[in-house]
Amino acid sequence: MNMNHHILLIRAGYAQRKKIDHPLHYPPPLALKYAQALLEQSGHFKVRIIDSLVASVPDRSILNIIAQWPAQTVCVEIASPASERGLTLCQNMRERHKGLLIIAVGSDVSERYPFYSAARDVFDVILRGEFELELSRLMIHVHKTGGGNVLPYHDAPAVNKDVCLVSELDKLPFPSWTKEDLRSYPYRYPLRLPKKILPGYISTSRGCRHGCSFCSPSVRKSFGKSLRLRSAGHVVKEIESLQNLGVNIISFEDDDFTGNPEHVRSICAELRKKRLNIHWACHARIDEVTPGLLHDMKQAGCVLILFGVESGAEGIIRLLHKSRHESNWNSQAKETFQNARAEGIATCALFMVGNPQETRADVDESIRLAFQLQPDFIKVHNFTLYPGSQDYQRYSTSLKPSAAPHHYLRPIINVSRLTDQELKIFQKRFYRQFFFRPAFLLAHIKNYSLFYLFNWTWSFKMIMEVLCFLLSKEKHVSSHKERL
Ligand code: SF4
Structure with a gap:
């Protein structure tokens, strides 16, 4: 079984975290955990999660991990408070790793997708809503097509029109x-x-x-x-x-x-x-x-x-x-x-x-x-x-x-x-x-x-x-x- 495709799932950190004085509680990124379980279950991928919000991983370390692991696909979850940091991270990833497949998910991306879509050179795919199943389907498609014509869509960034919901x-x-x-x-x-x-x-x-x-x-x-x-x-x-x-x-x-x-x-x-x-x-x-x-x-x-x-x-x-x-x-x-x-x-x-x-x-x-x-x-x-x-x-x-x-x-x-x-x-x-x-x-x-x-x-x-x-x-x- 070919498990050479490495997928990095990242929860983007908040740009202003250090300036915040109110005590905070960050539960784990459950959607990314579900996505990891689904991708691993398919048997085709090696998956790793970086929770930059909790672990405060600097962008340069993430870029090094992408190069050394090496990751072929990165899926970044961007919530509203992480919009600045998430966008900058993805721009840096695109600049440094041209062939990387970059997928954006998360609440802010889902709601303000026209804003993120405008960054045409940065994102390949934007998945709105509860993305776990759609991400898994997309990656299996990428795996089956050998990474050639990677996307079942036409324009980049490709955006799902309807917000995904997991029913079962x-x-x-x-x-x-x-x-x-x-x-x-x-x-x-x-x-x-x-x-x-x-x-x-x-x-x-x-x-x-x-x-x-x-x-x-x-x-x-x-x-x-x-x-x-x-x-x-x-x-x-x-x-x-x-x-x-x-x-x-x-x-x-x-x-x-x-x-x-x-x-x-x-x-x-x-x-x-x-x-x-x-x-x-x-x-x-x-x-x-x-x-x-x-x-x-x-x-x-x-x-x-x-x-x-x-x-x-x-x-x-x-x-x-x-x-x-x-x-x-x-x-x-x-x-x-x-x-x-x-x-x-x-x-x-x-x-x-x-x-x-x-x-x-x-x-x-x-x-x-x-x-x-x-x-x-x-x-x-x-x-x-x-x-x-x-x-x-x-x-x-x-x-x-x-x-x-x-x-x-x-x-x-x-x-x-x-x-x-x-x-x-x-x-x-x-x-x-x-x-x-x-x-x-x-x-x-x-x-x-x-x-x-x-x-x-x-x-x-x-x-x-x-x-x-x-x-x-x-x-x-x-x-x-x-x-x-
Ligand atoms: S809409 Fe539902 S989840 Fe949102 S604050 Fe009201 S009760 Fe809570």
């Missing part, structure tokens, strides 16, 4: 992991578990049927509104294979894990049936979890749920299209957080500041709601106009096409009624008011001390990052970002 998720092979791989992706939230953890990352579904106006593939893990599900048996088999590597906590990386309650129940039932004794965390919506579902989740090992609350101001929830019943949003949030607490499941409330038309009073409403919810932690992001979101469309006439990265920690456009300086101050104030309360600190020490002790290397780094961020003075923002 059970047909995707499990990503392959080593313990070292997994250790590169520490889970960034403390857990109420008195043990040393090794996290594993799994997706059980793709798609989200909701229409939050700020949401785009840039902040999601999958594309499209149609919810596609893996079978419980398939999910639990993957969990078992990770357990064999020593994984003892699973992070379900679904956009909306509770999008189909029956799906969640079937996974919980399978986990209980197999007596896997594994703990797990997930993202969920506050309006999708009932007390009964939370009970099932707890019985099956759920220890943490992250809920997108976004704002405590009804007007903002309405503008964000977060819920069709925005007047109930706060009461629903309070009820759900209370129900999770009653089950003994820890919670994280995710908020945003800088929302469209947001005022100081709106931010105060959010802070008030955060106190009332009593989550174990909060996360406060900046509202960001991500390519592919409804809000991006809404404001797009005012946006110039550019490679400037859109990142929730450094949004380049301010659509609120607050100044940039005020936004920075309010974000930090939000955190400080929440975390620096005696009641919070006492409860946190009681619930998490043992976890910190068992995971002290990770904990020390994380606590230092959080403290540095919270205690640092807000730098003066001299000029406004682009304002709309």
Whole structure:
């Protein structure tokens, strides 16, 4: 079997990573892991992944690896915050390695493909959407045609018109992991578990049927509104294979894990049936979890749920299209957080500041709601106009096409009624008011001390990052970002 074709899969790093002071969590590039598994399964290719985002691999090292390994094909995943870095890397690759087949994938490429297509000499192919199967088909075509007329398309860069979606998720092979791989992706939230953890990352579904106006593939893990599900048996088999590597906590990386309650129940039932004794965390919506579902989740090992609350101001929830019943949003949030607490499941409330038309009073409403919810932690992001979101469309006439990265920690456009300086101050104030309360600190020490002790290397780094961020003075923002 000829395995001479070497394919390098790269997750592009963020150009401004070093300038970002807010602690960050980077889950593994699951789509690249699936692509690797599919390509290897075909038996035709040697595949290697470089996660430049997490490992901060400089471009010159990547260029040397391409020359020395040597790679014949490179597939670069470019998310919105990595647009500058990804484009520059690909331009350098093209300059240095003329015969290289360069394929671009990822959320930013999918949404802003005309911008990337304009770089005609750089990319050979652009694959939009969930690219794993299409990439595998394309590479098998390249393999069969001996690399001659490599593309089944005419113009370069060739772009798939319709965004790819993977419909039968059970047909995707499990990503392959080593313990070292997994250790590169520490889970960034403390857990109420008195043990040393090794996290594993799994997706059980793709798609989200909701229409939050700020949401785009840039902040999601999958594309499209149609919810596609893996079978419980398939999910639990993957969990078992990770357990064999020593994984003892699973992070379900679904956009909306509770999008189909029956799906969640079937996974919980399978986990209980197999007596896997594994703990797990997930993202969920506050309006999708009932007390009964939370009970099932707890019985099956759920220890943490992250809920997108976004704002405590009804007007903002309405503008964000977060819920069709925005007047109930706060009461629903309070009820759900209370129900999770009653089950003994820890919670994280995710908020945003800088929302469209947001005022100081709106931010105060959010802070008030955060106190009332009593989550174990909060996360406060900046509202960001991500390519592919409804809000991006809404404001797009005012946006110039550019490679400037859109990142929730450094949004380049301010659509609120607050100044940039005020936004920075309010974000930090939000955190400080929440975390620096005696009641919070006492409860946190009681619930998490043992976890910190068992995971002290990770904990020390994380606590230092959080403290540095919270205690640092807000730098003066001299000029406004682009304002709309
Ligand atoms: S924010 Fe969450 S619930 Fe809303 S559309 Fe995006 S993935 Fe779905």
